[in-house]
Amino acid sequence: MDINTITEIVTRPEGHAKTDWRDGDAWLGGGTWIYSEPQPALRRLVDLDGFGWTPLELTEDALVVAATCKIRELHDFEPPAGWAASGLIRQCCDALLGSFKIWNMATVGGNMCLALPAGPMTSLAASLDGTCVIWTLEGAERRVRAVEFVVGDRRTALARGELLRAIELPVSSFLARSAFRQVSLTPRGRSAALLVGLAYDDGRFVLTITASTKRPVRLAFDAAPSAEALTDAIGQAIPADLYHDDIHGLPAWRRHLTFHLAEEIRQELVA
Template structure:
């Protein structure tokens, strides 16, 4: 879609004051998908040259905001880390064409903060931490699970940039389980639940996305009973936090979340 209110595209490598009507441009799959009448200038990140996925000396993984879904998928398929299959499962949750895969970015999906954003699901489940850079150059780090605060809402100030998401080494060595539901064969996720089991201490984490307006991350020092897991989810998600749109009623999302969480509990603890 043409954005007929945009009058300038600026290269992000050349700093300039942030102005009202500015927006970061990564892959552009969202920006060009619908009218953006408030935009006047796009700040293009495509020439920054950031390494898409970079293993760090401590075993952690830094994923650039400009990393495309296709690049992340290729990296994961060649990785021997225990949690590597989860990357591909979340990439496939896009149910998008190859054109979208080769343009859509990890950073764009996280910053859109949509409940069904599968990169939010992946990064939150693996204890991802956002690196945010303000216009004055100051930096701060925020867990992905806290970065997304609601449907379309995130902890991001005007002009602030999501530079990357870092996944800790320990999270990459966890056993994982994945469940996803949609009302349609090729539809948007209505429910997405991920479980991770830490082999070092036996702790279990359950991450709920798509069915809720924000990521819900539950940690258990030891695998809970079915009743304990159900109670924890019901306590963590307020009644108004079950997402409601044409992709699923809150009652259905809640039911499927509880069902999948129990399936995951059994799968990873047997």
């Protein structure tokens, strides 16, 4: 879609996200959302491709995913041997239902910053206990846990003009065993519930709930919980008004899915 309010595109932003930020500005990643509908408030786009970030970098401690990394690039990443939970990468990418054109243009950071409850990149980052690296307008850098980055439907922890630079996914999370469950109202629909469980070698059990809730919910246990303990923990962590309500699923149904899929994951990982 043409956006006829845009008067300028900054193709080579300078330095540490320092930009003469003003009302009407927006960061441009893949553009799959910005160009999908009218944006009457926008006047200028700052193209993140101008930073030239490396899409994926593997360090000793983390897989660093640039905000501009395309969904296709992340999906095609070949993990090192021994990463038991590496399958979550492709499972979450596959949960982003779209054409090959979307996959080749949509970015990991864009999916997270859009902050839809069903955003699968948010699910991936939150479930792996990732960290979001954020650039401020002052040229500083701050970090936010991925589970706390999306704070509500279409709302993030970003302040005005701030930029999501990268997501750091710890190698230690990839070494855990994983279980994945995702349900949609229709065969090719948006996720109504997406849950991920991790079981660590030291006995820890972590369940991350997304899509059915307006923001991610992460429950951590020192040891695998009983069915009753898990049910109680979910009930305490998710009040009724935290379940999402839209055309893709009613809150009561999403709540039912959450408890049902959580128990499936618990049984799989305990076994």
